[in-house]
Amino acid sequence: xxxxxxxxxxxxxxxxxxxxxxxxxxxxxxxxxxxxxxxxxxxxxxxxxxxxxxxxxxxxxxxxxxxxxxxxxxxxxxxxxxxxxxxxxxxxxxxxxxxxxxxxxxxxxxxxxxxxxxxxxxxxxxxxxxxxxxxxxxxxxxxxxxxxxxxxxxxxxxxxxxxxxxxxxxxxxxxxxxxxxxxxxxxxxxxxxxxxxxxxxxxxxxxxxxxxxxxxxxxxxxxxxxxxxxxxxxxxxxxxxxxxxxxxxxxxxxxxxxxxxxxxxxxxxxxxxxxxxxxxxxxxxxxxxxxxxxxxxxxxxxxxxxxxxxxxxxxxxxxxxxxxxxxxxxxxxxxxxxxxxxxxxxxxxxxxxxxxxxxxxxxxxxxxxxxxxxxxxxxxxxxxxxxxxxxxxxxxxxxxxxxxxxxxxxxxxxxxxxxxxxxxxxxxxxxxxxxxxxxxxxxxxxxxxxxxxxxxxxxxxxxxxxxxxxxxxxxxxxxxxxxxxxxxxxxxxxxxxxxxxxxxxxxxxxxxxxxxxxxxxxxxxxxxxxxxxxxxxxxxxxxxxx
Ligand code: GLN
Numbered sequence: 001x002x003x004x005x006x007x008x009x010x011x012x013x014x015x016x017x018x019x020x021x022x023x024x025x026x027x028x029x030x031x032x033x034x035x036x037x038x039x040x041x042x043x044x045x046x047x048x049x050x051x052x053x054x055x056x057x058x059x060x061x062x063x064x065x066x067x068x069x070x071x072x073x074x075x076x077x078x079x080x081x082x083x084x085x086x087x088x089x090x091x092x093x094x095x096x097x098x099x100x101x102x103x104x105x106x107x108x109x110x111x112x113x114x115x116x117x118x119x120x121x122x123x124x125x126x127x128x129x130x131x132x133x134x135x136x137x138x139x140x141x142x143x144x145x146x147x148x149x150x151x152x153x154x155x156x157x158x159x160x161x162x163x164x165x166x167x168x169x170x171x172x173x174x175x176x177x178x179x180x181x182x183x184x185x186x187x188x189x190x191x192x193x194x195x196x197x198x199x200x201x202x203x204x205x206x207x208x209x210x211x212x213x214x215x216x217x218x219x220x221x222x223x224x225x226x227x228x229x230x231x232x233x234x235x236x237x238x239x240x241x242x243x244x245x246x247x248x249x250x251x252x253x254x255x256x257x258x259x260x261x262x263x264x265x266x267x268x269x270x271x272x273x274x275x276x277x278x279x280x281x282x283x284x285x286x287x288x289x290x291x292x293x294x295x296x297x298x299x300x301x302x303x304x305x306x307x308x309x310x311x312x313x314x315x316x317x318x319x320x321x322x323x324x325x326x327x328x329x330x331x332x333x334x335x336x337x338x339x340x341x342x343x344x345x346x347x348x349x350x351x352x353x354x355x356x357x358x359x360x361x362x363x364x365x366x367x368x369x370x371x372x373x374x375x376x377x378x379x380x381x382x383x384x385x386x387x388x389x390x391x392x393x394x395x396x397x398x399x400x401x402x403x404x405x406x407x408x409x410x411x412x413x414x415x416x417x418x419x420x421x422x423x424x425x426x427x428x429x430x431x432x433x434x435x436x437x438x439x440x441x442x443x444x445x446x447x448x449x450x451x452x453x454x455x456x457x458x459x460x461x462x463x464x465x466x467x468x469x470x471x472x473x474x475x476x477x478x479x480x481x482x483x484x485x486x487x488x489x490x491x492x493x494x495x496x497x498x499x500x501x502x503x504x505x506x507x508x509x510x511x512x513x514x515x516x517x518x519x520x521x522x523x524x525x526x527x528x529x530x531x532x533x534x535x536x537x538x539x540x541x542x543x544x545x546x
Pocket of ligand 1: 362363364365366390391392393414469470471472473
């Protein structure tokens with residue numbers, strides 16, 4: 001019985017709900033609170049419950065939902081998990097992201113196995129019990145002082161009701177000192193009235209109350225500071241202590257938010273509600289050093305990001321953040337120029353890419369924009385502009401090289417299934433797979449880097465573990481020809497022999513990786529490939545100007 005078990009354990013549960021609108025930044029607030037608690041010496045993890053029916057976001061269009069973040073254990077997850085990892089510098093797993101689809105799938109599978117024989121299977125208690133089981137999974141490992149659970153969507157949505165009900169039950173099971181609810185809400189500013197308005201928040205707290213949940217803390221997203229008067233009003237109408245009304249004012253960068261939350265004493269309020277005493281004040285020296293460098297760059301470079309989903313930068317969230325981390329490390333502001341691969345062709349390539357200090361060709365799926373990516377690679381290869389190709393970007397580098405250097409009529413079978421020279425082809429184990437969800441090559445794999453290669457120098461290491469999400473791969477039948485002509489396979493999976501990294505011999509910085517380095521970049525551990533790429537872009541800028 002989870003309730004009983006948890007009452008005995010010392011893990012504290014913090015739930016974060018959202019009200020009024022979506023996109024208030026629950027993920028960033030959760031990650032910031034997690035950071036502050038971690039910086040006080042506690043062990044913390046964050047999980048997200050998403051109300052949609054997809055079993056995971058792997059099958060969602062990045063235009064709708066932003067990037068799909070992949071964990072070490074190969075789970076395809078919500079992009080908020082990326083924030084958790086970047087802020088806390090710890091890895092997450094499948095247990096950290098659960099959707100309505102997964103919950104129902106588990107319950108229906110159990111039903112088919114006869115686990116509920118004789119019973120009518122219902123939302124309450126069967127679905128809510130399954131949600132609770134998942135809420136407690138990480139806590140039961142005994143590894144964490146705090147589990148922060150973010151409930152996706154807004155309070156009042158039909159879809160999130162079972163999750164809200166499960167939170168109500170957990171609060172009851174665990175008691176007030178072991179669990180709490182933080183409600184993130186919006187305080188809009190009405191220009192005409194020149195006033196911040198509390199009414200939407202009052203309504204959304206009322207809605208929560210109607211489900212049996214009294215929030216302990218209100219975190220208020222606002223464009224302007226909250227006056228004492230507004231705080232008092234919110235406290236009075238929403239039954240919270242005045243010091244539990246927390247201002248979350250718009251910030252220059254998401255990395256400011258932990259410091260803003262500290263100023264508002266969010267962590268202190270949480271500790272006091274949960275009757276925890278802190279080991280020490282938050283130690284944020286490294287974090288502050290990172291921020292200081294991020295905000296006061298000495299250099300500046302412009303890097304083109306060529307991709308298919310550039311009109312929604314969230315689709316490349318981890319790449320954009322990896323540039324922030326690497327930029328800070330190099331005291332360099334990285335301007336990212338978002339370029340749609342469909343806009344690139346022989347006529348436009350020079351005016352679009354000329355003058356950039358580096359070009360990244362992004363991951364992606366499907367045929368659209370592939371020729372533009374190939375044209376991009378050709379330009380940066382011939383003009384010796386620093387290049388980083390990620391996943392599909394690496395594959396396009398291989399196709400480009402085969403076409404224009406080896407003079408083969410080559411392609412990837414993703415674009416041309418019947419191509420004469422499939423230099424990128426479906427992996428053997430993928431050929432039999434017909435279903436889509438969760439069936440790619442996913443998660444962390446080992447890769448051995450060749451001694452003396454640029455990439456080995458960049459990593460400062462010979463054995464690396466990086467995360468994957470793809471179906472196609474470098475076709476080893478072409479390896480010898482490629483290497484002879486100057487494209488070297490410098491990273492190989494030691495178990496399967498799959499090519500993971502390629503680089504060019506006669507180019508200052510041209511690296512393509514089959515994996516996703518961006519998923520492992522954090523504030524405290526910027527990814528070496530991004531650090532090296534930004535360095536190369538800085539060199540490029542110097543050379544062009546000198
Ligand atoms: N579409 C390519 C594949 O499946 C690349 C995937 C990616 O860029 N993540 O192999």
